[in-house]
Amino acid sequence: MYIQPEKLTFTISEAVTSTGIGRTKLYALIKEGHLETRKLGKRTLIPAPSLRALVDNLPRAARIAA
Template structure:
């Protein structure tokens, strides 16, 4: 079955800071701290700061397991 262009969902390429907070459950200050520490990529496009989706995924995937912290 072919998906028509109207039915295809767009893949998220990057998140604004508020969107990144929402999808990651991380706070704004924490996100900026991770960016400043070089642990999270950010790009300025116009006046907006965007977080590449792959960078956010990588951050979460590389974080220690909650079981490892116990």
């Protein structure tokens, strides 16, 4: 059985798919300094810990009374 190693970085498209955050909002978060990026040629890569920290630090949604 092949176990895929944990991703170290995400492309913009992968980050959009993985988080559900839209492309425009993702670029805004990068511009505002909320996400770290690295460049490899023309590719913009987001380190996994930076993306995880962003999601972990989002405010919790309000609970809806049943």
